[in-house]
Amino acid sequence: MSEAGNWCLIESDPGVFTELISGMGVKGVQVEEIYSLDESTMEELKPVYGLIFLFKWQKAEAVPSLAHSDNSPTDHIFFANQVINNACATQAILSILLNRDDIDLGDELRNFKEFTFDFPPDMKGLAISNSDLIRSVHNSFARSDPFVNEMKDPRGSKDEDLFHFIAYLPIHGALYELDGLSSGPVNLGPCTDDNWTNKANEAISNRMGRYGNSELHFSLMALTRDRIEVYEEQIEEKDCLLLSLPEDANAERNKINRERSYLEHRLHLEKEKRQMWHRENMLRKHNFIPLAYNLLRILAERKELTPLITQATQKVLAENERKSKK
Structure with missing residues (x-):
């Protein structure tokens, strides 16, 4: 694997991933941990741009049984081989960001996407490893702990449980699994914007089923639109509706005011959650060793x-x- 600077392990946490994405210059998105892909959950989180799945890596990983067997070209997909130790979380995030046309990537990631467009997967992986922006933002979440061995990789040890991130998202009418340790994108079959999460649920359940009932270490996160922006827009829509109502529409006005109050509550909770995420990230990055030593x-x-x-x-x-x- 490439040694373009040491890449640290980062925690599987929506607050970490959201701040990491923001640090790369991307605007208007966040990451949410989810426990179900049922319709009500997905409806609440719309739009969902992609899913990030964490699982215990097995050496003999097989191609998912749901994989589509056609020979559809994949040159329209940004796919990078993982050539960096500990980079799978960031690569799973990039797999979603760089395959969506409806996300504001910011100047640097947009230029990176354009520059690497015609690169083969291994060269895309090397380009990621040599990106000062991506590496520095990733490593900003390094734990300040001299007793932690930061350099671990799915192919680097036989004696401990190792975990790996992959991405699922719809691309041009098909659901794809993007795993940097695979040879290429895996087409899981046709899908629509309305049913792709159902198909992803089937693929993820199929993968989890290989481990049996004893394995519980899985995590699923969704890359969604920034919920603060969503709630603020919805509140603004309610305000416009209120202004357009005739004076005698009391029942409708009361209904809209109740809905607006609910949105205000959700907005308040979301802002509190962001403050909590920021505080937790600051604590993650802080070195407590001198404090412990002095005590x-x-x-x-x-x-x-x-x-x-x-x-x-x-x-x-x-x-x-x-x-x-x-």
């Missing part, structure tokens, strides 16, 4: 550290003894 040093100087260690050790031994007697 331990002060306790040692006060001769309070050894008694605390002894007390904690005795507590653990007592708990282990209690469990062994069960």
Whole structure:
């Protein structure tokens, strides 16, 4: 794999992904964690641009059984082979962003897409690895922890569970699975803007079914339009409706005001969630090692550290003894 700078592991979290996308200059989108692809969930999140699926990687990954067997050309698809350690999350995000025409990519990603348009998948992967913007934004989420081994890759270890991100999205009337560790895009068959998430649900369920009931480590996120923008536009629409009503339309006015109040509540919750995401991201990036070191040093100087260690050790031994007697 390419070593174009070390790429850190990043946490599977909608707040992390949303801030990462914003850091690359993309406007008007966010990531939401979802637990179902049912119609009501998808209707609430519309428009959904694509899905990001996290699963435990297996060495002998097979092509999904739902794959379409035709030989449709894929030169209209941005597909990059993963040639970078730990880059699968960012590549899954890019797989959606760079295959949509209805997302404001910003100048740098738009130029990157145009520059790499005719590149083969391996060269697209190398272009990602050499992008200062993409690498620096990705690595801005590196954990400030000297005890964490940041360099891990699905093909790099046999002794631990390793996880991998892939993307699902509709492209020109077909549902595609885009996995940087595959040789190319996987066509899962024709779909429409209305039913593609149902088809993706089938493909994801099929993949999860290979693991049996013992495996629970999956995560699914949706790349959607910025919910703050959506709610603000909907509130503005309600205001326009209110202004257009005749003075005697009290029942209709009350109904619209109730709907507007509900949207205001959702907007308030969304803004609170963004503030929480920002705070959590700041904490992720902060190095707490000096704080911990100084706390331990002060306790040692006060001769309070050894008694605390002894007390904690005795507590653990007592708990282990209690469990062994069960």
